[in-house]
Amino acid sequence: MPSRATMRLDKWLVQARFCKTRTVATELVESGHVRVNGQKTRKPAHAVGDGDALTFPQGGRIRVIRILDMPLRRGPASEAQALYDDLAEDVPRPANEGE
Template identity: 40%
Template structure:
């Protein structure tokens, strides 16, 4: 399973099943959505080694993976999980708000009218 101690970032992302193809991995790197040890990966040919920490921005998720080895092929998911250690922070449950978040406040009567207020305005203006 493990071939060399170092590997191109696009191949490693493909083998670890972070993306579906090598070309998508290259686009992800060029777009600046991959960091190796805190530094942006500039090219798809950048090298990763065991011990490197990758920060990936995928859709609405941020993944933090520690590279454990290089892959030889894109195998099953169990084999791909042996290439990295997941150090990502746990996502907050959907019902829970982030403790730092301040709820949005607005004064009564400001902003768009509610449906009820719109109907009352229409009745007042005689536009039934």
């Protein structure tokens, strides 16, 4: 069975454009607000790969994404969006949100 490609969690968050810098990504993970496959992690070096689900706060909402690919670099947003599937995209927002 071939081993799957993995990358550090903090590095993946930066290259997929969820965090602007590695420092911000590291702080997010170390704060305990990131889950990998439903399990909390405080380790920025946690290895993530294809098929892993990440749950984390971003911009006042909770993001739930599934990793589809490993980035080669921090490219443009269009390139970054191909790296994951947004699982919370179709979840309806509460009626009182923004009031």
